[in-house]
Amino acid sequence: MPVVSLIPIDGEGAPLGFDGKLPEFASQVLEATANLYKSVGFEEPWVGYLAVENLIPVGTCGFKSAPRDKRVEIAYFTFPEFEGRGLATAMARELVAIAQRHEPGVVVAAQTLPERNASHRVLEKLGFEVVETIDHPDDGMVLEWQFMLGAGT
Numbered sequence: 001m002p003v004v005s006l007i008p009i010d011g012e013g014a015p016l017g018f019d020g021k022l023p024e025f026a027s028q029v030l031e032a033t034a035n036l037y038k039s040v041g042f043e044e045p046w047v048g049y050l051a052v053e054n055l056i057p058v059g060t061c062g063f064k065s066a067p068r069d070k071r072v073e074i075a076y077f078t079f080p081e082f083e084g085r086g087l088a089t090a091m092a093r094e095l096v097a098i099a100q101r102h103e104p105g106v107v108v109a110a111q112t113l114p115e116r117n118a119s120h121r122v123l124e125k126l127g128f129e130v131v132e133t134i135d136h137p138d139d140g141m142v143l144e145w146q147f148m149l150g151a152g153t
Contacts, residue, residue, distance in 0.1 A: 001089075010042075015049075060077050067103055078091075
């Protein structure tokens with residue numbers, strides 16, 4: 001099982017204290033994270049993270065915002081050359097742990113497209129379950145997954 005370290009991405013879109021080489025397209029992801037902060041705010045630990053394995057950036061993940069109504073949504077992205085190695089699962093596991101540590105009892109949610117995909121398997125391995133289908137304003141129909149305490153991880 002891979003072990004990833006999560007490095008917070010600051011309000012300007014820079015990974016705090018990381019001075020290693022980033023994949024070329026990572027700058028777009030970091031910029032998108034900074035733009036997200038402009039709309040939802042920047043409140044640690046409910047931020048974006050650069051995921052690093054053995055000092056190598058392997059993806060990004062984070063919270064879409066601080067918890068609202070005892071619910072927080074996570075997202076994760078493995079850089080293409082590192083897909084299929086369990087890194088997305090490791091990232092999502094760390095996000096669940098952060099959420100539980102900082103706000104016990106919070107519902108951790110994730111949304112995916114309905115068509116079976118790798119994200120479904122990530123969430124299933126961690127003990128998430130589909131609770132409803134939602135008509136998302138940007139993505140159309142999506143599945144709402146929620147972490148069920150005591151399962152997976």
